[in-house]
Amino acid sequence: EIVLTQSPGTLSLSPGERATLSCRASQSVSSIYLAWYQQKPGQAPRLLIYGASSRATGIPDRFSGSGSGTDFTLTINRLEPEDFAVYYCQLYDSSRTFGLGTRVEIK
Amino acid sequence: EVQLLESGGGLVQPGGSLRLSCAASGFTFRNYVMSWVRQAPGKGLEWVSALSGSSGSTYYADSVKGRFTISRDNSRDTLYLQMNSLRAEDTALYYCAKALAEHQLLGALDHWGQGTLVTISA
Numbered sequence: 001e002i003v004l005t006q007s008p009g010t011l012s013l014s015p016g017e018r019a020t021l022s023c024r025a026s027q028s029v030s031s032i033y034l035a036w037y038q039q040k041p042g043q044a045p046r047l048l049i050y051g052a053s054s055r056a057t058g059i060p061d062r063f064s065g066s067g068s069g070t071d072f073t074l075t076i077n078r079l080e081p082e083d084f085a086v087y088y089c090q091l092y093d094s095s096r097t098f099g100l101g102t103r104v105e106i107k
Numbered sequence: 108e109v110q111l112l113e114s115g116g117g118l119v120q121p122g123g124s125l126r127l128s129c130a131a132s133g134f135t136f137r138n139y140v141m142s143w144v145r146q147a148p149g150k151g152l153e154w155v156s157a158l159s160g161s162s163g164s165t166y167y168a169d170s171v172k173g174r175f176t177i178s179r180d181n182s183r184d185t186l187y188l189q190m191n192s193l194r195a196e197d198t199a200l201y202y203c204a205k206a207l208a209e210h211q212l213l214g215a216l217d218h219w220g221q222g223t224l225v226t227i228s229a
Contacts, residue, residue: 035215037152044202044222045144045152050215056207057217088152092215096142096154096166 002026004089004099012107019076021102023089028069033093036065036074039101040085048087049074079104109133109218111203116223123193127223129186129203137161137181140206142216143188145199145225155201156188159212171197193227200224 003026013019023034031052037045047056049065052072062077076083084106089099115127129141142157156177157166165177176189186203200222206214 033213037216039152044219045216046219047207047215047217050207050217056215090152090154090215092213094166094213096157096168098152098154100151 002029002091002095002097004091004097006087006089006099006102008102009100010103010105012105013079014107015079015081017079019074019079019083019104021074021076021087021089021104023067023072023074023099025070025072025091029091030093031068031072033091034065034067034072035090035092036063037088037090038083038085039088045088076104081106109205111205111218111220113201113203113220113223116201116225118226118228119193120229121194121227123227124189124191125193125225127188127190127201127203127225129188129220131184131186131203131205134205135209136179136184138209140210140212140214141179141186142204142206143177143186144202144204144216144219145197146202146222147196147199150199153199158186160210164212190225193225195227198225198227 034052036049039045053065112130143155158177174192178187202222204216205218207217
């Protein structure tokens with residue numbers, strides 16, 4: 001079973017700063033099956049990135065995804081107030097597993 | 108506009124059963140793999156089950172295999188999750204979600220409902 005480890009658990013940043021979130025797989029995976037979601041309190045998750053680097057419809061270009069093999073990154077350039085949320089990576093191959101999430105909080 | 112509306116949650120005793128529904132609109136339901144994902148209070152996301160558009164392929168997390176059954180009625184654009192032998196650890200908000208692309212067995216989830224709460228307690 002592949003495990004996705006997200007780090008850090010919490011990221012404290014100020015609006016305007018850059019956020020770099022990591023998702024590490026316990027073994028090499030195909031990047032075409034790696035997604036990132038954003039979840040705000042009381043809301044359903046929202047798809048941000050699929051295929052490791054493709055932005056979903058309507059997602060601002062300050063969100064970008066990268067990586068391959070075991071290491072994947074979600075970068076949020078110039079944090080906006082609405083970006084403070086919890087972010088999950090997901091491997092949607094046959095395992096369909098989620099990471100435990102990274103909380104991006106206002107410093 | 109894609110809409111997913113879950114219903115059927117509630118308070119059930121351990122060992123009991125519950126059937127969740129997810130009414131879909133705004134897309135050609137029969138062409139998409141649909142999934143259930145749950146989130147225990149204050150916890151992260153856990154994928155539960157998925158079902159192909161034709162109902163020919165079903166997938167379950169190990170934690171629910173043998174207890175939960177996913178199904179769909181394409182004539183009613185509705186997804187179901189029959190949950191039996193419920194345990195305290197099944198307590199969660201249950202979301203239904205749609206795959207990103209048509210006929211994609213392995214796909215990211217691009218639309219989610221608002222969830223229905225299932226509480227298992229004596």
